[in-house]
Amino acid sequence: MTTLEKLSSNKAFGGELVKYKFKSAALGGLDARFNLFLPPNATNGKVPILYYLSGLTCTEDNGAQKGAFLGPASQEGIAILFPDTSPRGASIEGEEDDWDFGTGAGFYLNATNPKYAKHYNMLTHVTIEIPQVVEAAGLPIDSNRQSIFGHSMGGHGALTLYLNSVLSGQKQYRSASAFSPISNPTKCPWGEKAFKGYLQGGIEEAKDKYDATELIRKTNKEPLHVLVDYGTGDNFYQQGQLLPENFLKAARDAGYDEVQVRVRSQEGYDHSYYFISTFGADHIHFHANFLKA
Template sequence: MKPISLSKSHGGIQGVYSHASEACACDMNFAVFAPPQAVEQHCPVVWYLSGLTCTHQNVMDKGEYRRMAAELGLIVVCPDTSPRGAEVPDEKDNWQFGCGAGFYVDATQAPFAKNYRMYSYVMEELPTLIGENFPVDMDRQAIFGHSMGGHGALTMALRNPGHFKSCSAFAPIVNPMTAGWSKPALEKYLGPDEAAWRAYDACALVEDGYRFPEFLVDQGTADGFLDDGLRPWLFEAACAKAGIPLTLRMQEGYDHSYFFISTFMEDHLRWHAAKLGA
C-alpha cells in the first residue's frame, strides 16, 4: 500500500492510497478519512460504495461527510467502483458496463472473471488491508452507498448480516435483475442463468430468505432514474413481506445527484454511528 495524497481536514486526515489487488488483478485506489479520534483509539468504520461512472473521488469531493465523521469519530472508507487499467476488459462506449460499472459482483464469465471481482475485493481483500494499516475497530462496521453502490451495500449486508452493524442507501438499484441499466451487465458478468444473478439482487435475496436487522433508504422524487432503474417500492414490498424494518424516505424534489446525497449524508452518518455505538 502506498499513499497518493494526505490532507488534513476537520482535525483528521483524508488520504488516498493505491495497492496491488489480487482480487481484481490490477492496481486499485481507495480513500480513507481517519477522524482526529483515530490518533488515540480504534474507531468504527463506515464503507461507502459509489455508483456508476464514479470512483472514490466523487464522494470525497462532493459528499460532504468529513465534518460529521470527525464529530462522530467514524473512519470512512471509499473504494473504487471497478478494476481499471490497460489490461482490464472494457466497453468504452457503454457507461453502464465495464470500468466504472463493476456492480460489486464476482464475475464468472470470460473475459471479465479475471478482474471484475468487486464483491471479494470489498468484502475480503480491502478490509484485510484496512485492518492491518489503520486504527479501525473491525467489530464495528457499517456500509452504505449510492445507486449502484446502494445496490452493493444492500446485497453485501443481506449476505453478511454478522459482518455489518448497519446498512443504508441513497437511491439504490434494488432489483438489478429486472432494471434496464443493470440486467445486461449481470448477464455479461455472470452468464445467462438468472439463478446466478439472485446473489446480487436485494429483492431476490430477501425473497430467498436472507435477512438484515434494519435498513434506511433515501430516494429523491425528482430522480430521473426512479421509475425505470431504482423502484424502491419493490424493496419496500419485499421487506414488508419478510418483516424486515425499512425506513424509506421519499425526499420531495431531490434528484440523483450529489446535491441530494450531501443533503442527507449527515443523517446517514448519525444513523450509523448510533448503531455502531460511536
C-alpha cells in the same frame, strides 16, 4: 505481501483524508485505489468504519469530495472508506465502450463470465481484500465495527453486501443505508445488462446473489438495520432503474417494519450529490447508532 502506498493526504474536519494505492489480487493484480477518512479520535485508538460505495462512472473521490460525510463522521468519530467502482486498465475488449458497464461499473459482484472473471471481483475486493489490507497496514480501524452505505449502483452494492453477510451468518456489517439504490436490478435495464455481461448464469445467477429485493425475501426475520432514501424528482427513478418500491414491498412482506427497514421518498430531490449531501449527515448518524452501540 501487499503494501499500501500513500498517494496523498488532506487534513479535513480535524481528521485526515488519505488516498492509498495497492496491487489488488482480487482485481487480477491491477492497481486499486481508495480514500480513507480518519476522524480526529483515530490518533488515540481504533475507530469504527463505514464503507461508502459510489455509483456508475464514479471513482473513490466523488463521495469524499461531494457527499458532505466528513464533517458528521468527524463529530461521530467514525472512519469512512471510499473504494473505487471497478478495476481500472484490465484491457478487456469493450471495457471502455459504455458508461454503465465495464470500467466505472463493477456492480460489486464477482464475475463468473470467463472474460471478466480475472478482474471484475469488486465483491471480494470490498468485503475481504480491503479490510485485510487495512488491518495488515496497522491502520487504527476496529474491524468488529463495520457498516456500509452507497449511492445508486453503490446503493445496490451496500444493500446486497449487507444482506448477504446476514444470510451467511457472518454479519460483517452492523447496518446498511443507500441513496437512490438500484433496488431490484434483475428487473431493470442497468442490472440486466451488467448481469448478462459479468455472470455466466446471467439473470438467474444474479437473482440468487445480487438483488436486494430477492435477498430480503430469504432473511427469515433476522434483525436488520436498513435506511434508504430516494428522490421523486430522480429521472432514473422515474425511468424504472431504481425500483425502491419493490424492495420496500419485499421487506414488508418478509415481516420487517419501518424501524428495521426504513425507505423514505424525498419529494423533488434528484439523483445528484446535491441530494446525497442533503441527507448525508442523516445517514452518518443512522450508522453511528449501531457502530457505537
